[in-house]
Amino acid sequence: MNCSYREVCEAAARAGGEVLRGWLGRIRAREKGRNDLVTEADVESQQVIQRLVLTRFPEHLFLGEESTDEGRPDLRQAFESDTPVWIVDPLDGTTNFVHGLPAFSVSVAVSQRGRTVAGVVYDPIADECFSATAGGGAFLNGEAIRVSDCRSLDQALVAASFSAHVERDSPEIRRFVEVMMRCQAIRRFGSAALNLCYVAAGRLDGYWATSVKAWDVAAGCLILAEAGGQVTHIDGRPFSLLDPRFASSATESLHGELVEVLKAAG
Structure with a gap:
């Protein structure tokens, strides 16, 4: 079926x-x-x-x-x-x-x-x-398709999604700055579904989002997981579409590093 x-x-x-x-x-x-x-x-x-x-x-x-x-x-x-x-x-x-x-x-x-x-x-x-x-x-x-083999944040091309209007001292800005300081480069493409698929296809190494809904990510999270990637809640808990704020990565070691940076900043 x-x-x-x-x-x-x-x-x-x-x-x-x-x-x-x-x-x-x-x-x-x-x-x-x-x-x-x-x-x-x-x-x-x-x-x-x-x-x-x-x-x-x-x-x-x-x-x-x-x-x-x-x-x-x-x-x-x-x-x-x-x-x-x-x-x-x-x-x-x-x-x-x-x-x-x-x-x-x-x-x-x-x-x-x-x-x-x-x-x-x-x-x-x-x-x-x-x-x-x-x-x-x-x-x-x-x-x-398969995720990349990137294992460390300093070698990772990462994407992010968060609301357009946030305060300067908000967790979203702190997370963005902290990851930007540690990763190879960072992007904001504007399509959560495509970002997840780009991680799945090895075009991106990581992606996190705090402003998405279940319909934005239900398909993409499955595609990424089936491509060998990691998807959890942004704080490392198991992912749920009922609270779809998440972090995703190509490898387990990269994911652990990304989640730690996001948790410390937020």
Whole structure:
């Protein structure tokens, strides 16, 4: 069944990506909150994905970023249910998308009792489809991928995600500065799903995030884990989509070093 789920994840992600390609360059955005944009592209992408998923699995739950509060299932209750739940970000990297920056993606995952069993992240501009099933490995356009062998922070290319507006003395800034002082280089790409996949593919060595939701990272965390990477809560505890602030790394030794720096700074 996991293979079937992966196939539907991929079909849904590619369908959403096709919508985004059609909207690129002709976007009207509105604000959900400060620096929190929603576009017609987000909404249409989710509609296409939801229709495809629920046509195939009408009894399943659907949790999408653009779902209304009334139509969005409670994640904790969903994880306690035997009913599979689809966790979808129809456009991860909305700000990049609105500005025409080609760093955004579609993320589709399916979870059972709190465990992600299949996931796909699709970059519609690069036509890169990252996928994984639990216990089945991680792939990029059908070819197996693996994390890098980076073992120390001073050799690591790292990415970070946190809110755009934070105080100068906030933990987010302290973490960023402390890691920046110790790593080879640091990046902020603006798509959590792609960042996780880049660690999975060996393009990045580490990544941490404090401002993400379950739909941003459900697929990417599975893909990274299946590629041999490490994912924990930002303080080193086991990772949970119910509190998806996390640190991720290519290797265990690098992960221990990154988590210690993040904990000391935050």
